Amino acid sequence: MCQAITVEYERARGLRPVGGGRDGLFAAGASRTVAVPLERLYEAFMGADLRERWLPGAALRERTAQPGCTARFDWEDGATRVIVGFTAKGEAKSEVAIGHERVPDAAAAEKLKAYWRERLTALKELLEGSG
Numbered sequence: 001m002c003q004a005i006t007v008e009y010e011r012a013r014g015l016r017p018v019g020g021g022r023d024g025l026f027a028a029g030a031s032r033t034v035a036v037p038l039e040r041l042y043e044a045f046m047g048a049d050l051r052e053r054w055l056p057g058a059a060l061r062e063r064t065a066q067p068g069c070t071a072r073f074d075w076e077d078g079a080t081r082v083i084v085g086f087t088a089k090g091e092a093k094s095e096v097a098i099g100h101e102r103v104p105d106a107a108a109a110e111k112l113k114a115y116w117r118e119r120l121t122a123l124k125e126l127l128e129g130s131g
Helices: 002-012 039-046 046-052 106-131
Strands: 028-035 060-066 069-077 080-088 093-102
Touching: 039 046, 039 069, 039 080, 039 106, 046 106, 060 080, 060 106, 093 106
Parallel strands: none
Antiparallel strands: 028 093, 060 069, 069 080, 080 093
């Protein structure tokens, strides 16, 4: 409750834009459930060859990773970050959630949200189609 009041106060005084953080930066996110084991979904992010098939031309530089759990990347020039979380939903189903952080403005955040939704759909089609 206290955090919500603080956010409302900061927005009312122009200290925090709607959808933005205290630092003035924005975030975009997307998630998808895929009918593959967690290890296969994780490999789709960590394996450069497989990643290129559903995320062509994207420059991701790994920062840290906990196998089967999370991965953090610098995106493109390193100005923004991509945080990926993985959750098993059974033996042959798993979920991926992406948070793209440190985005400079709301318009860029909306574009990235649409981009990640599209790319995760491509990932799902690739992994479920290839068995």
